[in-house]
Amino acid sequence: MDESRSYKPEGFNSVIISDDTVFDKNLFTMPDEDYSEIDHICVPEGLIKSRVEKLAQNIYDDYAECSKVRRLQIFVIMNGAFQFFSDVERYIKKVREYKAQRLEYDVHFIKIKGYVNTESVLEKIDDAVLPEELIKGKDILIVEDVYDSGNLMDILYKHIHKFEPNSVKSAVCVYKCNPKNLKFDFQPDYIGFAVPGDKFLVGYGMDYNEHFRDLSHICVISKEGIEKYREI
Numbered sequence: 574m575d576e577s578r579s580y581k582p583e584g585f586n587s588v589i590i591s592d593d594t595v596f597d598k599n600l601f602t603m604p605d606e607d608y609s610e611i612d613h614i615c616v617p618e619g620l621i622k623s624r625v626e627k628l629a630q631n632i633y634d635d636y637a638e639c640s641k642v643r644r645l646q647i648f649v650i651m652n653g654a655f656q657f658f659s660d661v662e663r664y665i666k667k668v669r670e671y672k673a674q675r676l677e678y679d680v681h682f683i684k685i686k687g688y689v690n691t692e693s694v695l696e697k698i699d700d701a702v703l704p705e706e707l708i709k710g711k712d713i714l715i716v717e718d719v720y721d722s723g724n725l726m727d728i729l730y731k732h733i734h735k736f737e738p739n740s741v742k743s744a745v746c747v748y749k750c751n752p753k754n755l756k757f758d759f760q761p762d763y764i765g766f767a768v769p770g771d772k773f774l775v776g777y778g779m780d781y782n783e784h785f786r787d788l789s790h791i792c793v794i795s796k797e798g799i800e801k802y803r804e805i
């Protein structure tokens with residue numbers, strides 16, 4: 574394994590974006606003002622939507638029956654996951670139209686900030702941010718835009734398990750095959766795309782110092798973009 578780049582996930586139930594998959598930004602629509610700050614498109618919008626629809630169906634099938642007994646508690650980790658969750662929920666509603674059983678759920682938007690520039694700085698989650706009453710005895714689904722170093726998910730799972738949930742699963746749009754995350758021996762339950770770990774991604778909710786969240790495609794930022802929006 575070349576640890577300086579990324580590793581190939583084995584047994585992942587996800588779409589795998591390989592090291593050499595590069596979608597030319599000239600072949601897709603993109604706002605002019607973001608153009609030079611984006612190197613290329615990693616996952617185009619249409620592919621994202623198709624994959625998220627299937628994830629929503631998987632989540633529905635797994636939880637609809639038990640949600641009659643315990644309503645599923647969905648924790649959306651803000652801000653990055655808002656776009657992903659918005660599509661997951663839209664497709665859950667679509668699935669509901671042709672399923673006999675209804676998926677019962679509550680949504681909680683949880684604000685946790687992990688990154689400054691390109692470094693993960695999160696150390697713990699305060700009990701006030703995610704209190705015991707939201708967790709104890711519940712079935713929990715964490716919704717995240719990206720699993721990168723694994724630091725945030727590791728801290729989040731430790732925090733949640735402290736308060737004895739009935740079950741915990743996680744759905745991530747992008748799993749970055751980052752050698753740093755191997756130390757956690759963790760695999761999210763629902764993964765949209767497995768992406769090479771050396772790509773710094775923006776768009777579809779993902780930001781670089783709060784820029785680019787509104788891009789429709791998942792994109793790789795250019796060197797120019799990194800320099801332009803770097804925080805001191």
Ligand SMILES: O=P(O)(O)OC[C@H]1O[C@H](OP(=O)(O)OP(=O)(O)O)[C@H](O)[C@@H]1O
Pocket residue numbers: 650651652653654685686687688689693717718719720721722723724725726778779780
């Ligand atoms: O696996 P990790 O290396 O811990 O990274 C994952 C986290 O990093 C990003 O959050 P960020 O701090 O950028 O905040 P945001 O959600 O507001 O974008 C992303 O949304 C995840 O929450």
